[in-house]
Amino acid sequence: MKKSFRQLLPHFALLLLVLSACNKQPELPLPVLLPKPNQYTARASENFAITKATIITYSADAVKEAQYLHDLILDLTGLDLVQEVYKKGSPDDGSILLNLIKGNPESEAYTMAVEEDYIWFTSDSNTGLFYGIQTLRQILHSTTSKNDQWIIPGLQLEDHPRFKHRGMLLDCARHFMDKDFVKRYIDLLAYHKMNVLHWHLTEDQGWRIQIDAYPKLTEVGAYRTEADGTVYGGFYTKDDIREIVAYAESLHVLIIPEIELPGHSSAAIASYPWLSCTGNKIEVENEWGVFKDVYCAGNDSVFSFLEAVMNEVVELFPGPYIHIGGDEAPKIRWKECSKCQARLAEESLGNEHELQTWFINRMGNYLKSKGKDIIGWDEILEGGIPEGAIIQSWRGVDGGIAAVRSGHEAIMSPTSHAYFDYDVKAIDLKKVYSFNPIPAELNAEEAALIRGAECNMWTERAPQETVDSKMFPRMLAMAEVLWTADTTKNFADFRKRMKSHVKRLDAMGVKSGLETNPVSVQSTLKNAQVQIELLPGIPELHVFYSYGQQILKYEEPIQLPESGILSAQAFTDVEGTKPYGDVIEAGFAVHKGLGKEFKLNHAYSPSYTGGGDNALFNANLGSLDFRDGNWQALQERNMDTWVDLGDGASISELSARFYQYSNSWIFLPTEVEYLVSNDAENWQTIATVKSDKGPDIEEQFVAKFSWKGEVVQARFFRMIAKNIGFCPSWHDAAGSPAWLFCDEFVLR
Numbered sequence: 001m002k003k004s005f006r007q008l009l010p011h012f013a014l015l016l017l018v019l020s021a022c023n024k025q026p027e028l029p030l031p032v033l034l035p036k037p038n039q040y041t042a043r044a045s046e047n048f049a050i051t052k053a054t055i056i057t058y059s060a061d062a063v064k065e066a067q068y069l070h071d072l073i074l075d076l077t078g079l080d081l082v083q084e085v086y087k088k089g090s091p092d093d094g095s096i097l098l099n100l101i102k103g104n105p106e107s108e109a110y111t112m113a114v115e116e117d118y119i120w121f122t123s124d125s126n127t128g129l130f131y132g133i134q135t136l137r138q139i140l141h142s143t144t145s146k147n148d149q150w151i152i153p154g155l156q157l158e159d160h161p162r163f164k165h166r167g168m169l170l171d172c173a174r175h176f177m178d179k180d181f182v183k184r185y186i187d188l189l190a191y192h193k194m195n196v197l198h199w200h201l202t203e204d205q206g207w208r209i210q211i212d213a214y215p216k217l218t219e220v221g222a223y224r225t226e227a228d229g230t231v232y233g234g235f236y237t238k239d240d241i242r243e244i245v246a247y248a249e250s251l252h253v254l255i256i257p258e259i260e261l262p263g264h265s266s267a268a269i270a271s272y273p274w275l276s277c278t279g280n281k282i283e284v285e286n287e288w289g290v291f292k293d294v295y296c297a298g299n300d301s302v303f304s305f306l307e308a309v310m311n312e313v314v315e316l317f318p319g320p321y322i323h324i325g326g327d328e329a330p331k332i333r334w335k336e337c338s339k340c341q342a343r344l345a346e347e348s349l350g351n352e353h354e355l356q357t358w359f360i361n362r363m364g365n366y367l368k369s370k371g372k373d374i375i376g377w378d379e380i381l382e383g384g385i386p387e388g389a390i391i392q393s394w395r396g397v398d399g400g401i402a403a404v405r406s407g408h409e410a411i412m413s414p415t416s417h418a419y420f421d422y423d424v425k426a427i428d429l430k431k432v433y434s435f436n437p438i439p440a441e442l443n444a445e446e447a448a449l450i451r452g453a454e455c456n457m458w459t460e461r462a463p464q465e466t467v468d469s470k471m472f473p474r475m476l477a478m479a480e481v482l483w484t485a486d487t488t489k490n491f492a493d494f495r496k497r498m499k500s501h502v503k504r505l506d507a508m509g510v511k512s513g514l515e516t517n518p519v520s521v522q523s524t525l526k527n528a529q530v531q532i533e534l535l536p537g538i539p540e541l542h543v544f545y546s547y548g549q550q551i552l553k554y555e556e557p558i559q560l561p562e563s564g565i566l567s568a569q570a571f572t573d574v575e576g577t578k579p580y581g582d583v584i585e586a587g588f589a590v591h592k593g594l595g596k597e598f599k600l601n602h603a604y605s606p607s608y609t610g611g612g613d614n615a616l617f618n619a620n621l622g623s624l625d626f627r628d629g630n631w632q633a634l635q636e637r638n639m640d641t642w643v644d645l646g647d648g649a650s651i652s653e654l655s656a657r658f659y660q661y662s663n664s665w666i667f668l669p670t671e672v673e674y675l676v677s678n679d680a681e682n683w684q685t686i687a688t689v690k691s692d693k694g695p696d697i698e699e700q701f702v703a704k705f706s707w708k709g710e711v712v713q714a715r716f717f718r719m720i721a722k723n724i725g726f727c728p729s730w731h732d733a734a735g736s737p738a739w740l741f742c743d744e745f746v747l748r
Contacts, residue, residue, distance in 0.1 A: 042155055096119045108131060167455075171200040173205060194478075195254060198256045238312075277294075343355065403449070472510055543569070546567050589619055601642070638669075639740055650713050670724055
């Protein structure tokens with residue numbers, strides 16, 4: 001039967017589509033990009049081939065970006081492309097166009113179009129063009145040559161950052177970092193469209209910046225003698241700093257130097273003892289913590305010193321901001337100093353917190369006269385916000401909220417999400433990705449004063465060779481938090497892209513660490529029995545464990561028959577031969593208080609809950625990491641709790657474990673009192689256990705306060721742990737509220 005032309009039309013159309021597809025390059029998948037662009041679509045089969053014939057064309061004012069792109073392509077492909085100034089009109093076939101419109105020079109937005117005949121970048125600013133080039137750079141890192149062609153997939157991007165401040169703090173004072181290492185991190189920041197390096201240059205443990213007016217700052221202050229007698233240190237010459245700053249400017253990264261004051265100044269005081277209240281000679285600190293010697297607020301020569309230092313800092317760093325620290329400055333020396341007390345009276349100040357604000361205001365005004373604004377940690381709020389200061393909120397987000405509600409700008413870097421020196425057990429990739437720098441309680445006007453955020457790489461326990469594994473892959477999550485609109489973020493999608501992107505980083509020599517805790521140990525109480533679940537940090541892991549001698553593959557929840565230590569190890573293979581991360585250990589105390597009614601007569605800190613109200617009766621024992629989530633803590637006050645054993649029980653042993661780390665203001669109780677009652681009103685003391693370890697022991701350790709004796713029959717058993725109250729007079733934070741940490745009240 002003959003078919004009509006109308007019947008043949010669908011077949012003819014299909015033939016045309018096939019022929020058309022044959023004449024097009026094959027469509028490539030959308031490339032992996034991090035951070036995720038805000039508008040991002042494929043242009044089907046519009047792939048562009050970079051070849052030796054490709055020309056870089058550029059607006060006359062984009063010559064630096066054109067040269068950067070040329071050098072980048074030469075490095076990645078070996079192609080030495082011709083560069084030409086762009087003549088208005090359509091881009092030439094076979095060209096990569098950098099089109100600078102010159103609209104808003106503060107804008108970081110850009111558009112990118114990849115079509116068969118050209119790649120076209122457009123932006124109001126050189127910075128926007130640079131970020132477009134970083135997008136192309138990421139694509140090129142995943143592209144291989146085919147017949148001397150590098151195929152770029154067709155796409156259309158319209159992209160811009162969510163926040164204007166997208167930063168990383170690098171602490172080069174606790175551990176010194178090589179000049180080339182600092183430059184490498186500037187490049188990694190730019191690669192991920194981050195734009196601030198907050199460079200921490202002075203500390204108790206080292207002064208890292210050359211100051212001509214005071215040469216002892218680097219002759220003495222840049223070096224410390226470690227406990228084993230070795231000398232550790234280093235500093236950046238002015239030429240080093242100029243080179244680093246110029247490199248950062250070429251990559252559109254702003255360097256904000258931090259010169260700490262009035263605290264964290266031991267290295268400076270070791271160099272020039274007259275800077276302190278006592279004038280006594282001290283050494284550059286070789287331990288971590290907070291120390292009582294700070295700059296004397298009553299001595300005018302201190303301000304002459306700081307002004308001379310800042311004169312040289314200002315000359316080296318052309319950016320608009322100087323970070324002046326302001327955190328963790330004990331006031332004990334000021335309270336005892338006649339000059340500081342005279343300053344209090346002279347300036348009509350109410351207390352030492354107001355004296356700190358006066359101190360920072362004085363330095364802020366001086367820096368303002370030099371054209372600089374100051375940034376300070378949230379402690380500078382405590383005596384009233386210094387005029388014009390930007391607040392960096394690290395003790396949670398409350399400091400940032402207070403700042404913006406008083407009309408000041410804020411940068412968010414709370415310990416809960418942004419401290420990358422913390423282990424992934426405390427802050428993993430997913431937690432970083434969940435971070436929203438704008439607290440929900442802010443209105444639109446207040447939210448507009450949140451400049452952005454920083455991830456902080458403090459280096460007390462992170463020398464240069466460990467920084468990569470701390471920063472990555474978590475920095476990828478922070479980069480996306482700060483660039484990509486919150487409404488378009490998705491963790492599952494991010495993680496998929498992250499896994500591919502880490503391979504790029506590996507090829508660049510970046511040694512990424514873990515994305516999460518390999519195994520989470522979760523315990524629950526069922527009928528007063530401890531049941532354990534071992535949850536792999538990522539779905540593809542397999543977990544093996546031991547609770548005793550036998551090693552078993554984890555298949556289902558484990559019921560613990562007795563107290564002990566559980567060890568678990570994650571593996572990437574089902575056979576258990578390829579470990580992921582280290583062995584995880586968790587201690588448990590099985591006892592008669594589990595599952596019973598209890599009462600807390602104290603309010604614990606929201607920062608150290610131990611898991612909540614039942615933390616002292618949940619069987620979980622803490623480790624030497626006081627941030628492990630198993631320690632319940634409070635400051636200054638006593639810890640007081642009792643448990644109801646119902647019809648009563650025979651008890652012959654009571655104990656509780658406490659933690660001490662004096663450098664972090666955590667001390668054992670002076671004593672623990674154990675009491676019994678049958679009505680929870682009339683209490684009888686059965687034992688008072690005093691501490692046999694002094695508060696001056698510097699090491700981290702756990703001590704058990706135990707009573708064993710004749711069997712006691714009672715319904716209620718109570719523990720009162722007496723807090724030392726305040727850091728002792730010899731302590732560097734003398735007078736500051738002391739912490740008391742406990743993990744479990746055990747009854748047997």
